[in-house]
Amino acid sequence: MTVESTAARKTTRRSSGTKRTASASAGAKKSQTSEPELVQLLTPEGERVQHPDYDIDLSADELRGLYRDMVLTRRFDAEATSLQRQGELGLWASLLGQEAAQIGSARALRDDDYVFPTYREHGVAWCRGVDPANLLGMFRGVNHGGWDPNSNNFHLYTIVIGSQTLHATGYAMGVAKDGADSAVIAYFGDGASSQGDVAESFTFSAVYNAPVVFFCQNNQWAISEPTEKQMRVPLYQRAQGFGFPGVRVDGNDVLACLAVTRWALERARRGEGPTLVEAFTYRMGAHTTSDDPTKYRADEEREAWEAKDPILRLRAYLEREGHADAAFFDALEEESETLGKRVREAVRSMPDPDHMAIFENVYADGHALVDEERAQFAAYQASFADGEVK
Amino acid sequence: MAVQKLPLAKALNESLRKALESDPKVLIMGEDVGKLGGVFRVTDGLQKDFGEDRVIDTPLAESGIVGTAIGLALRGYRPVVEIQFDGFVFPAYDQIVTQLAKMHARALGKIKLPVVVRIPYGGGIGAVEHHSESPEALFAHVAGLKVVSPSTSSDAYWMLQQAIQSDDPVIFFEPKRRYWDKGEVDTEAIPGELHKARVAREGSDLTLAAYGPMVKVCLEAAAAAQEEGKSVEVLDLRSMSPIDFDTIQTSVEKTRHLVVVHEAPVFYGSGAEIAARITERCFYHLEAPVLRVGGYHAPYPPARLEEEYLPGLDRVLDAVDRSLAY
Numbered sequence: 058m059t060v061e062s063t064a065a066r067k068t069t070r071r072s073s074g075t076k077r078t079a080s081a082s083a084g085a086k087k088s089q090t091s092e093p094e095l096v097q098l099l100t101p102e103g104e105r106v107q108h109p110d111y112d113i114d115l116s117a118d119e120l121r122g123l124y125r126d127m128v129l130t131r132r133f134d135a136e137a138t139s140l141q142r143q144g145e146l147g148l149w150a151s152l153l154g155q156e157a158a159q160i161g162s163a164r165a166l167r168d169d170d171y172v173f174p175t176y177r178e179h180g181v182a183w184c185r186g187v188d189p190a191n192l193l194g195m196f197r198g199v200n201h202g203g204w205d206p207n208s209n210n211f212h213l214y215t216i217v218i219g220s221q222t223l224h225a226t227g228y229a230m231g232v233a234k235d236g237a238d239s240a241v242i243a244y245f246g247d248g249a250s251s252q253g254d255v256a257e258s259f260t261f262s263a264v265y266n267a268p269v270v271f272f273c274q275n276n277q278w279a280i281s282e283p284t285e286k287q288m289r290v291p292l293y294q295r296a297q298g299f300g301f302p303g304v305r306v307d308g309n310d311v312l313a314c315l316a317v318t319r320w321a322l323e324r325a326r327r328g329e330g331p332t333l334v335e336a337f338t339y340r341m342g343a344h345t346t347s348d349d350p351t352k353y354r355a356d357e358e359r360e361a362w363e364a365k366d367p368i369l370r371l372r373a374y375l376e377r378e379g380h381a382d383a384a385f386f387d388a389l390e391e392e393s394e395t396l397g398k399r400v401r402e403a404v405r406s407m408p409d410p411d412h413m414a415i416f417e418n419v420y421a422d423g424h425a426l427v428d429e430e431r432a433q434f435a436a437y438q439a440s441f442a443d444g445e446v447k
Numbered sequence: 448m449a450v451q452k453l454p455l456a457k458a459l460n461e462s463l464r465k466a467l468e469s470d471p472k473v474l475i476m477g478e479d480v481g482k483l484g485g486v487f488r489v490t491d492g493l494q495k496d497f498g499e500d501r502v503i504d505t506p507l508a509e510s511g512i513v514g515t516a517i518g519l520a521l522r523g524y525r526p527v528v529e530i531q532f533d534g535f536v537f538p539a540y541d542q543i544v545t546q547l548a549k550m551h552a553r554a555l556g557k558i559k560l561p562v563v564v565r566i567p568y569g570g571g572i573g574a575v576e577h578h579s580e581s582p583e584a585l586f587a588h589v590a591g592l593k594v595v596s597p598s599t600s601s602d603a604y605w606m607l608q609q610a611i612q613s614d615d616p617v618i619f620f621e622p623k624r625r626y627w628d629k630g631e632v633d634t635e636a637i638p639g640e641l642h643k644a645r646v647a648r649e650g651s652d653l654t655l656a657a658y659g660p661m662v663k664v665c666l667e668a669a670a671a672a673q674e675e676g677k678s679v680e681v682l683d684l685r686s687m688s689p690i691d692f693d694t695i696q697t698s699v700e701k702t703r704h705l706v707v708v709h710e711a712p713v714f715y716g717s718g719a720e721i722a723a724r725i726t727e728r729c730f731y732h733l734e735a736p737v738l739r740v741g742g743y744h745a746p747y748p749p750a751r752l753e754e755e756y757l758p759g760l761d762r763v764l765d766a767v768d769r770s771l772a773y
C-alpha cells in the first residue's frame with residue numbers, strides 16, 4: 058500500500074507548482090502520469106505500514122540502533138547550534154528534521170561504499186564513523202575540511218552547491234572500471250538540483266551506467282526560496298528523462314529511507330546504474346545560523362512538519378511494539394549528554410591553526426613561489442617583538 | 448533630503464530602488480533577492496515595492512542566472528543580477544567570459560549587453576570557504592567586461608546607477624566587509640565618471656593605490672604614517688577595468704613612490720598590471736620599484752588565519768617604509 062497522508066499530498070502538490078498560473082499547472086499535470094507517490098513504512102503516528110516494493114525486516118536491536126543514531130545526531134546538531142550562539146563557531150548549518158533521511162540512507166551503506174556529502178550531512182558523517190568534533194573545524198574557521206576522506210570513505214563537505222554530484226559520478230565510473238561492487242552515494246538539496254552540475258551528473262551517470270545513488274533531501278527550502286522556485290515537476294520524476302529510476306520517499310521515515318536506499322544501492326552493485334532518491338523532508342530550523350526564516354516562512358508550516366518529526370515517530374513505534382523500555386531511553390539520554398559535553402570540550406580546546414598553515418598543502422609537489430612567499434611571511438612574522446603578534 | 452548618512456549596503460539598496468523607479472526595463476535577479484532581500488539585505492524591500500516580475504528570485508543556478516540575463520538584455524531589458532558570494536560566480540564564469548563579454552564584438556557592435564553582475568567580494572567577515580575571495584583580476588583580464596568596485600556609500604550609490612546605465616556588461620564588486628560602514632550620500636550630486644580614480648587623501652611622499660575594501664586600510668595607514676612624519680597620498684582606483692592610469696601617473700610624478708594594495712593574491716593580480724604600466728609611464732620619476740601588498744599564492748585561508756592573510760595596517764606601513772628606504 059502506498060500511503061499518502063493528506064498533509065503529504067498537500068505538500069507534494071505545492072512542489073508540483075499548481076499554485077502558479079493556470080498554464081504552468083496544466084503543463085505540470087500533463088507531465089505527471091499519477092500523483093507523486095511517497096514510499097512510507099512508518100506513519101507519522103508511528104504505525105508500521107507495508108509497501109509492496111520496498112519492505113524491510115529489522116530486528117528490535119537494529120530499530121533501537123536507528124533511534125539512537127537519530128537522537129545522538131540531533132543532540133550533536135543542537136550542541137553545535139548553541140556553540141555557534143556562544144561564539145565558538147562562526148556558522149552552523151543545522152540538520153534539524155532531516156535525521157531520518159540521513160540516518161536511514163547512511164545505514165544502508167557498506168563500509169566500502171563512498172559518500173559525497175554537502176555541508177549538512179552530519180548524520181551521515183556520524184554513521185560513517187567520522188568523529189563529530191572533526192565536522193566543526195571548518196565551521197569554527199580553523200580548517201577547510203578536517204578529516205581524511207579515505208579513512209571513512211566520506212568525502213569532504215562541499216559548499217559550492219551541486220559540485221559533488223559530478224565527483225560522485227566520476228568516482229562511481231572508476232568503481233565500475235575497477236570491476237568492484239561498491240556503490241557511491243551523492244547527497245544534495247532541492248535547490249542544488251537546479252545547478253547545471255547536477256543535470257550533468259545525471260547525464261554522465263546514465264550514459265556510463267555508473268553505480269551511484271543520488272540522494273536528494275528535499276527539505277522544501279533553499280535558504281528563502283521554496284521548491285516552486287526550483288522546479289515545476291516533482292523532483293524524483295526528473296530521473297525518468299535521463300533514463301534511470303526516481304523514487305520519492307518519506308524523508309521523515311527512517312525505515313522507508315533505509316529500505317529505498319538499500320534497494321537503490323543494490324541496483325548499483327548489480328550494475329543496473331544510477332537511481333535518484335528524493336527524500337521528502339523538512340528543514341525545521343534556519344538554513345544556517347546566519348539566516349532569518351521569519352522573513353520568508355510561516356510558523357504554521359513548521360508546526361505542521363513538527364507533527365511528522367522523524368524521532369518521535371520511531372519512538373512511538375518502539376514503545377508501541379515494546380521494542381524499547383524506559384531504561385533504554387534513559388541510558389540514551391545520558392549518552393546524549395555525554396556526547397554534548399565531549400563535543401563542547403573538543404571545540405573549546407580546538408587550537409587555532411599555526412600561521413604557517415596558510416602555505417601548507419598548496420601543492421603536492423611544491424612550488425617555488427609558495428616557498429618564496431612562505432619565507433617572506435616567516436621573516437615578517439619574526440620581525441615583530443615576541444608576543445606582540447603570535 | 449539630498450544628503451543622507453547611509454551604510455554602504457543601504458546606499459546600494461537606494462541605488463537599485465532609484466534604477467527600478469526610473470527605468471521600467473531594469474530587473475533585479477538572483478538567489479534570495481526577493482522576500483529575504485538578499486543574504487546581505489541589499490535588495491531589501493524591493494520585491495515588495497516593485498513586484499515579482501521586476502525583482503526575481505531565480506533557481507539556484509548561476510550559469511542560468513547570467514545566461515538568461517543575457518537573453519533578457521538581448522530583448523531590451525537591463526538585468527542587474529546578484530551572485531550571492533564571490534566563490535559562487537564560477538558556475539556562471541563560462542557565460543560571463545564566453546558569451547557576455549564577447550557578444551557585442553561578434554555582432555559588429557549591433558547589439559548591446561547592459562548586464563550588471565553584482566558580486567559581494569573579499570574577506571574579513573570570518574566566513575567559511577568560498578565566501579571571502581577576490582577574483583577581480585579574472586574578470587579584468589577578459590576584454591569586453593568592465594570591472595568596478597566602490598569603497599564608500601556615495602560611490603556605491605552612484606557607481607551602481609552608472610553601471611546600470613552603461614550599455615556594456617559591468618562586473619560590480621561590492622566590498623562586503625564595508626557593507627555596514629556609513630558614509631554620506633548626496634542623491635542630487637553630479638557624480639564623477641565611473642572609471643575615474645579618486646584622490647582619497649593628498650600627500651607628497653608616496654602614493655598608495657587601492658580599491659574596494661582596501662581603501663579604508665590605506666587611509667588608516669596614511670594617517671599612521673603622518674604621525675611618523677610621512678605624507679602619503681591615497682588613490683581610490685574605483686575601476687579595475689579600465690584603470691585610470693592618468694590619475695596614478697599624476698600622483699606618482701609628484702610622490703615618486705607607489706605601493707599598490709589589494710586583497711587578491713599578488714601573483715598575476717591587478718597590482719602587477721599597475722606596476723608594469725606605471726613603470727613604463729614613470730620610469731624616470733620613480734625612486735623605488737612599484738611594490739605590491741596583497742594575498743598569497745595560497746587558497747584563501749580558514750577564518751582564524753584571515754587576519755594574517757589580508758593586508759592590514761602593518762603590512763601596508765611595512766611596504767611604505769621599504770619603498771621610502773630605496
Ligand SMILES: Cc1ncc(C[n+]2csc(CCOP(=O)(O)OP(=O)(O)O)c2C)c(N)n1
Pocket residue numbers: 177216217218245246247248249250276278279280340344478507509531535538
Ligand atoms: C554555487 C552556489 N551558489 C550559491 C550558494 C549559496 N548557498 C549555500 S546553500 C544554498 C541553498 C541550498 O539549498 P538546497 O540545495 O536546497 O540545500 P539545503 O541547504 O536546503 O540543504 C545557497 C543558495 C552556494 N553555496 N553555491
